[in-house]
Structure formats: structure tokens, C-alpha cells
Amino acid sequence: MSALWEKLIASLEFPFVQYALIVGTLVALCSSLFGVTLVLKRFSFIGDGLSHVAFGAMAIATVLKLTNEMPLVLLLTVLCAVLLLRTGQNAKIRGDAAVAMISVGALALGYLLMNIFPTSGNLSGDVCSTLFGAFSILTLSPTEVWLSVGLSLLVVGLFVFFYHKIFAVTFDESFARATGVNAAGYNLLIAVIIAVIIVLAMNLVGSLLISALVIFPALSAMRVYKSFLSVTVCAAIVSVVCAVLGMLVAIVADTPVGSTIVAVDIVAFLIFALAGKLKR
Amino acid sequence: MALLICENASLGYEGTPIVRDLNFTVEAGDYLCVVGENGSGKSTLMKTILGLIPPLSGAIRTGDGLQQTEIGYLPQQTPVQRDFPASVREIVRSGCQGRMGKKPFYGKEEKELAERNIARMGLEALADRCYRELSGGQQQRVLLARALCATRRMLLLDEPVAGLDPKVTAEMYRLIEELNKKDGITVIMISHDLDAALKYADKVLHIGSTVFFGTKEDYLKSKALSGLTQEVAE
Numbered sequence A: 001m002s003a004l005w006e007k008l009i010a011s012l013e014f015p016f017v018q019y020a021l022i023v024g025t026l027v028a029l030c031s032s033l034f035g036v037t038l039v040l041k042r043f044s045f046i047g048d049g050l051s052h053v054a055f056g057a058m059a060i061a062t063v064l065k066l067t068n069e070m071p072l073v074l075l076l077t078v079l080c081a082v083l084l085l086r087t088g089q090n091a092k093i094r095g096d097a098a099v100a101m102i103s104v105g106a107l108a109l110g111y112l113l114m115n116i117f118p119t120s121g122n123l124s125g126d127v128c129s130t131l132f133g134a135f136s137i138l139t140l141s142p143t144e145v146w147l148s149v150g151l152s153l154l155v156v157g158l159f160v161f162f163y164h165k166i167f168a169v170t171f172d173e174s175f176a177r178a179t180g181v182n183a184a185g186y187n188l189l190i191a192v193i194i195a196v197i198i199v200l201a202m203n204l205v206g207s208l209l210i211s212a213l214v215i216f217p218a219l220s221a222m223r224v225y226k227s228f229l230s231v232t233v234c235a236a237i238v239s240v241v242c243a244v245l246g247m248l249v250a251i252v253a254d255t256p257v258g259s260t261i262v263a264v265d266i267v268a269f270l271i272f273a274l275a276g277k278l279k280r
Numbered sequence B: 001m002a003l004l005i006c007e008n009a010s011l012g013y014e015g016t017p018i019v020r021d022l023n024f025t026v027e028a029g030d031y032l033c034v035v036g037e038n039g040s041g042k043s044t045l046m047k048t049i050l051g052l053i054p055p056l057s058g059a060i061r062t063g064d065g066l067q068q069t070e071i072g073y074l075p076q077q078t079p080v081q082r083d084f085p086a087s088v089r090e091i092v093r094s095g096c097q098g099r100m101g102k103k104p105f106y107g108k109e110e111k112e113l114a115e116r117n118i119a120r121m122g123l124e125a126l127a128d129r130c131y132r133e134l135s136g137g138q139q140q141r142v143l144l145a146r147a148l149c150a151t152r153r154m155l156l157l158d159e160p161v162a163g164l165d166p167k168v169t170a171e172m173y174r175l176i177e178e179l180n181k182k183d184g185i186t187v188i189m190i191s192h193d194l195d196a197a198l199k200y201a202d203k204v205l206h207i208g209s210t211v212f213f214g215t216k217e218d219y220l221k222s223k224a225l226s227g228l229t230q231e232v233a234e
């Protein structure tokens, strides 16, 4: 036991581990904030689709051998978010069909690109770490660390500032629109923020596990709490606690960061589900 | 001057009309009931009045200084919000969003308005409860309180008693009548409960294969007439 403890203390002295913890905490915080909106609005499928788009964008960035992959990935994912929202409102192509097309397409093209232009000898390792985020949080460049911190704070700020509008638009979009709220504008804002969150979270858990990071804390909080405010606050706390625990366990036990965090999230969900049952 | 004027409006989706050449006016203080069969376009009319969809031709205008965004609205019950974690107070307050414009947070004025409407609908004891755990009738009262936060002048109600039991239905009609008679709020109510329409409303708009707009008395006469001709025809 004490050996593990010493290993943890020793690891925490490395600056890159400290950076990873800071970024991980912030990313977990902002991804949980939009969980309820994502779960209860049709944005859930957009979120899922976008994570695949982010994978495709990452493949392009890898093939181009960019030192900072984030700006390009961010740009492409935000563009796709806007595009998906537009087609989602078009009644001719059903929204979810459009998402399926774009997301599966991005996944296939991304893998194809990485195969045609391999950048390292370990192709399956590269693909795997992009999908599951293996250790990428520990290999962030200083620019990416600061970009992540800045964007996370921006996301939290926007959420707080537009909290009531987001509630109104998520709960009943028609009513909001009928009474003069610019629902289309806020939908666009939410879609863009979700794209940003997905790119941020990709560093932490990889593109396949992003939905888990966004959705699990919200679902856990919804088991026990009943108002939008209490669910939001609870989801944020659960998400941060699970991310920190997950990262510490991953450091000590040498497990992949992303899947360890998601495993802790699942345990938290089971605890909350049980608590919800007992409360009744 | 009329609050709402509908001139030769054709309503529908994507160029396919469902209701053609509709004409009616709503005066301040009216209680108008919109009746017609399922699928005849009642909800479509409501969405057009609210500006959610444009009329295919013609126009629906507001008058006497009423803004389109000042119309309070009670949607037809949708299952969308069934799982939504929200307290009664949070939902009622969200009715103030339209009047707040770009302002991000609720001020004293909005909070007081919400509390007044919570009290008006008899929801004080439920204000911190979760919306999804309320009964159907209580949920409708919450949405009505929210609509009242959005308007002082005109309420649009889409089948407000659908799925409610007779006792709660009567209570709901009483509340709506009180808002109309006591507070002077103009009411447009969609219903396929013709008896209630004829009991409470003072004007009737019938849409469908035959279109009728006029006072309740005239509607009864024309209905009796058409009923007679039908019997004769048979």
C-alpha cells in the first residue's frame, strides 16, 4: 500500500502529470455541464457523431504531421457541428441519417488516411490511442495545455452566463421561440460549445469514450436530484471527482487514463442509481 | 381595435395547404374556441399565430400594440419533457425569458412575477417539487403559470384538458374562465370537446371541411340548420 502511495507522490512531482491533472479536471467540469442538454435534446446524436468527426480530423492532423493538432481538429469539428445542426433542421434528410453519414464517413476516412500515410511503425497503437485516449493527456504540449485551460474556462463562463437561456431552450424550444427567445441562435451556440467540449475531451478519454464522459455524470445526478440547478451542480461535482480519482488510479496502476475514468463514472452511476432507489 | 386579425390566410407545411382562406378577428377580452376534427389543422393554426411557422399566403397580424412575442401559450402535451429534471419554480420563471431579451439573469421583477403566477395557479406548496412527478392536471397548471409570465393580454391554449379526468378538467376550465372574466385576458382555446366550447366560449371558429367563424349563438343556429338538412338528406 505504502509503495503505491510513494509512487503516486513521486509521479505528482512531474510537471506533465500536474498539467494533466489540471486539464483533466477542467475538461471533466465543462463536459458535465452540457450533459443534461445532450441527454434530453436531440443533441445527443450530434454529440456522438461529432466525436467521430473529431477522430477523422485528428487523423488528418496526424498525417499532416502538425505539432499542435488541436486548432485544426477544433476548426473541423466546429464546422461539422454547424453543418449537422443545419441539416438536422432540414426535413428532407432526417437529422439522424445525416449524422450517421457524416460520423461513419469520418471514421472510415480517418482510418484510411492513417493507413495510406502511416506516420509511425505502430499504426494500430496510434489508432487505438486516438480512439481510447490511451495516454495523450500526459503528452500534451504546453501550447495545448494552455489552449485547453483557456477553452475550458470559456466554456464554463458561457454556460453560467447563458444558463437560463439554455434551460428555456432545452426544456421547451417551441415555447421559447414563440415568446421571442432567439432559439436558433442558442442552438448554434450549444452545438459549437459541444464541439469544443468534444475536442477538449478527446485529449482526456479519446474519441470513442467522450459520450461517456459527457453523459454519465448527468445521468447519475438525475437519479437523485430533481431540479435543473441541483442536477447541474451535482453532475459537475461527480464528473470532477470521478476524473481526478480515475487519473490517480491510472497513474498508480498503469491503466489507460480514459477507460479508467469512465470505469469510475460507471461505479458512480451505480451508486447514484442505488441511492435514487433507496430515496423513494 | 382587434388584437388579432387573420386575413385570407392559408396554413400548412412546405407549400401544402391544410387550411385555406381563413378569416377571423379576435377582440380584446374575447374567449374564442377553435373546434374541428383531429388533423383538421388546429395546432397548425396555433403555430402560425405564434410565428413558429409562416402562413402559406395571406397574413395573421397582431393589433392594438400587441407584440407577437407577448402571446402566452400552453402547448399540446408532449412527452419530450417527461424525463426533464426541473422544479416547478424553474419552469414558471422560464416564461419570463421572452420579455428579458438579452438579460442573462432573473431580476427582482421576474422573480416576483413568477411567484404571483405560482400563487394564482395554487401551486405554492409544489413550487420546489419536480415537474415530472406531478399529476397531469398539476403539470398543466405549471405550464399555465409559465404562459402567464409571458403575457398580460393573450393566452393560446392547445387542448388544455386532454388526458385530464373530469374533476380536474372542470377545475382547469374554471381557472381559464377566471383569467378571462376576472383578469381580462383574451383566450384562444383549441378543443375537440364541443360541449365545453359551447359552455364557456363567446365565439367559435370551426375549421375542417366546413369553416365557420362567429358568435356562439350563430354557431348553434347554423349547426342546428346543417343537422336538419342532413336529416332531410338521409
Ligand SMILES: Nc1ncnc2c1ncn2[C@@H]1O[C@H](COP(=O)(O)OP(=O)(O)O)[C@@H](O)[C@H]1O
Pocket (backbone or CB within 6 Å): B013, B018, B036, B037, B038, B039, B040, B041, B042, B043, B044, B045
Ligand atoms: N411538422 C409538420 N410537417 C408536416 N405536416 C404536419 C406537421 N405537423 C402536422 N402536420 C399535418 O398537418 C395536419 C394537421 O395537423 P394539426 O394541426 O396538428 O391538427 P389538429 O391539431 O387539428 O389535430 C395533419 O394532417 C398532420 O399530419
Ligand SMILES: [Mg+2]
Pocket (backbone or CB within 6 Å): B042, B043, B044, B076, B158
Ligand atoms: Mg392538435
